[in-house]
Amino acid sequence: MSENEMKIIVFLLRNEEYGVNVEQVRSIERMLPITRVPRTPAFVKGVINLRGVVTPVIDLRERFLFEKNEVTDETRIIIVSVQELEVGLVVDAANDVIDLPLREIVAPPELISGVAAKYLSGVAKWEERLLVLLNLEEVLNQEELHALHDADFSYS
Amino acid sequence: MENEAYLALFIEESKEHVQRLNNQLLLLEKNPEDLETIKEIFRSAHTLKGMAASMGFEHLTALTHALENILDALLNQALDVSQEVVDGLLTACDVLEDMISSIEEGHENPHDISGIVAMLEEIATAQPQETLRKSVNIQHADSQRGEGETLYDVRVSLSDDCALKAVRAYMIVQALEEDGYIVEANPPLEAMGGRFQEKDLSFLYRTKQKESEIKNRLNSISEIKAMVVHPHSQSDGTPKKGDKTSPTKTIRVSMERLDHLMNLFEELVIDRGRLEKIALDVEHVELQETVERMSRISSDLQDIVLTMRMVPIEQVFNRFPRMIRSLAKDLGKKVQLTIEGESTELDRTVIDELGDSLVHLLRNSMDHGIELPHIRQQQGKKEHGTISLKAYHSGNHVFIEIKDDGGGVRYDHVSKRAVERGIVTQKVADDMTEQEIAQLLFSPGFSTAEVVSDVSGRGVGLDAVKSKIESLGGAVSLVSKQGEGTHFFIQLPLTLSILSALLVVSDEQIYAIPLSSVIETAFIEHQDIRSIHHKRVMDYRGTIIPLLFLTDILSPSSLQKKIAQRSFVVILKKGASLIGVVVDFFIGQKEIVLKSLGHYLSGVFAISGATILGDGQVALVLDANSLMK
Known part of the structure; x- marks a missing residue:
């Protein structure tokens, strides 16, 4: 890998291809039993036992697109690590690692495939495929988690 | 560099010595006549100096040296223990502490110590020095000799090509002091730092050890050419009762390793649960018996692992006498702090988290609780306020109580403030019992101090204390009687994990x-x-x-x-x-x-x-x- 390339894990969400920097990815897991955590926003699926470590899991499809996800044989949990956070992301499939030339990356448009620009760090064209790169810091923003949390339960 | 390996140890030990200096100085302040305390202080200062010198921290060495001069004068009774002396020594301890922390953070000698050294020198030379040292020491040593202890003459010669004589001398002193007391040294201990060049050392040494044990100890130090150990000729054979008990043998283990052990053990507990379930499912008698046995052993192991992480609460309590003393000075109040149960043990993680909350409660008692001396007199109380700090075990919990005999909670003020702040409505407040009102103090956004002072009430209130303690799985409450004082109760779990x-x-x-x-x-x-x-x-x-x-x-x-x-x-x-x-x-x-x-x-x-x-x-x-x- 040269300095002008970035290794990207490619995953699927509703037939669109997304990417995260491989340096932020700890592992990719098959679907594991999830324990629901009460009184959290719907996209927080719960916690899993990741080899002895209790790890929170969120569903990216519900996070961005507000639609329910169906678990298939292809469903994967991508364990990412951002700053102090270690979180699992439920995605429809994850099966590709690519070396993306940095010059292919451009700033994201305002809204793409229904995902707001602030969650994206860029988009890239790669071998005629469109790749949406996630800004994980923003996706895992905890303030937002608490805000959503409060909104969900303001009536309780 | 070789020093690197010792740095962590150096920092750890110097902190302990500074803490000991602090404690003993406070003791000295109460009993200015106690020579044994001065000696204890001298020993700590001396060890600290030796360590600093062998590690090459010149500023630290210079400051401890200045400290030693005063202590030496005190020991020789050339100088009396006065308030200025104690204050000066305590200030020096603060500087030492700062210096050690900055060494820990990686910058050496950033402190300008000329001011403090000059001050110490002034104190040391305030009264003419006399040299009574030798006779005082030996008499004292004899009278202090504990049961089964013998005085020895120890002579050690370093090899001629020994490059770091100061370090070797220091190591010898350390080895001896580990299990005994050096009554006298020639050349004197003070000379053994820095550019020490003597190769013949002799000591008058008091210990319970046998000759062979002393030799063994010294043999582990390299670059020693020869040594002679024999009982001191003047020693009489009637041992007197001493107050020194032999210390239990300990080793230092890094917290990281203990944490790792704990994590591994947790995994084991989880697997144990799994195994128990499997054994039950397959209905295999031998397997069940083995698993049962394993469960018992692992419960024993669990107890050991947990107690290994337990440390006496002393670690937190130790710094309070100093804090209360200086707060009392700042606030112009007279306060006596009594501490009980400092040997009560708690999980290390709990202790680490607890310090700030206790500081807050104590500051609170100092600031809002204890009244100014003249007000106390008007109310017919003793001029000196009392704050007592007590820790004890009960069942699976540790309790900490902080009690002061100050003004107590002014319930009318508290409920008025709570209504102003919108924490409760007037109607609710009117119906509240005193006990309920007292709990309002723990509500977020509540601070009763009329003036926001430097001591407490800096935005974080008792609510922060409460949430900290609750996050540790504990609880805090208070009982207070107006005019008589306030009593805080903290309940904590023995262990968290x-x-x-x-x-x-x-x-x-x-x-x-x-x-x-x-x-x-x-x-x-x-x-x-x-x-x-x-x-x-x-x-x-x-x-x-x-x-x-x-x-x-x-x-x-x-x-x-x-x-x-x-x-x-x-x-x-x-x-x-x-x-x-x-x-x-x-x-x-x-x-x-x-x-x-x-x-x-x-x-x-x-x-x-x-x-x-x-x-x-x-x-x-x-x-x-x-x-x-």
Whole structure:
């Protein structure tokens, strides 16, 4: 890998291809039993036992697109690590690692495939495929988690 | 560099010595005549100097040297223990502490110590020095000789080509002082730092060890050419009763390793649970017996691992006498601090987290509790206020009490302030008992001090203390009588990570409730569930207590389920209040390992963490305290 390339894990969400920097990815897991955590926003699926470590899991499809996800044989949990956070992301499939030339990356448009620009760090064209790169810091923003949390339960 | 390896040890030990200096100086302030205390201080200062010199921290060496000069003068009785002397020495200790912390942070000698050294020199030379030292020392040493102790003459010659004589000399002194006391040294101990060049050393040494043991000890030090050890000729054979007890042997283990051990052990506990389940399922007698045996051994092991992490609360308490002393000076108050139960042991993690809260409560007592001396006199109290700090074990908990004999909580002020701040309405406030009003002090955004002072009331209030202690699984409360003082109670769990829990099922998920908050489990018939003001209650042994449904609490949006004819109830307690919680059914009691939910999900309502069950599934641990609200 040269300095002008970035290794990207490619995953699927509703037939669109997304990417995260491989340096932020700890592992990719098959679907594991999830324990629901009460009184959290719907996209927080719960916690899993990741080899002895209790790890929170969120569903990216519900996070961005507000639609329910169906678990298939292809469903994967991508364990990412951002700053102090270690979180699992439920995605429809994850099966590709690519070396993306940095010059292919451009700033994201305002809204793409229904995902707001602030969650994206860029988009890239790669071998005629469109790749949406996630800004994980923003996706895992905890303030937002608490805000959503409060909104969900303001009536309780 | 070789020094690197010793740096961590150096820092650790110097901190201990500075702490000892602090403690002994405070003792000295109370008993200025006590030569033994001065000696103790001298020894600490001296060891510190030797260590600093051999590590090459020149500023630190210079400062401890100046400190030693004063102590030497005190020991020779050329200088009397006065307030200025103690103040000067304490100030020097503060500087030492700062210097050691900056060494720890990686910058050496950033301090300008010329001012403090000059001050110390001035104190040291304030009175003419006399040299009474030798006779004083030997007399004293003889009278202090403990049971079974003998005086020895120890002579050591270093090899001619020994490059670092100061370091070797220091190591010899250390080796001797480890299990004995150097009564006299030639050349004197003070000369052994820095550019020490002598190669013949002799000591008058008091110890319980045999000759051969002393030799063995010294033999482990390299570059020694020759040594002679024989009993001191003047020693008489009548040993006197001494107060020194032989120290238990200890080694230093880094916290990291202990944490690692703990983590591994937690894994083991989880696997143990799994194994127990498998053994039960396959119905194999031999396997069951083996697993049972293993369970017993691992419980013993659990006790050991947990106690290894326990440290005496002394570590936190130690810094309080100094703090109270300087606060009292700043505030112009007279206060005596009494400490009890400082040897009470607590898990290291709890201790680390606890310090700030205790500081806050003590500052609070100093600032708002204890009155100024003249006001105390007007009220017919002793001029000196008293703050007592007490720690003790009881069951699976450790209790800490902080009690002052100051003005107490002014209930009218508190309820007025609470209404102003919108914490409660006037109507509610009017109906509150004193006890309830006192608890208002723990509400967020509450600070009763009329003036925001430097001492307490800097934005963080008692609510911060409360949430810290609750996050440690503990509780805090206070009792106060106006005019007579305030009494804070803190209850803490002995350990945080492994606990007994009751496993219950609600909404098809397993939850663990710490047994420490469970009173008992029971059944309740549908017709026994009653309703008062639209709230469900039950009759528990003649008392009406609130009844909650776990499903309602955990998923408030879900549809109300039909109440079964017979429900399972867990009776929980928090302090004196009880509550019944309805669950789907009980599974049983289990040892669980408390794990964090992960940083991302911190602060989830009513959940204090998670645990991994025998079958690998994650169960959430309920926080009984927050269910009570």
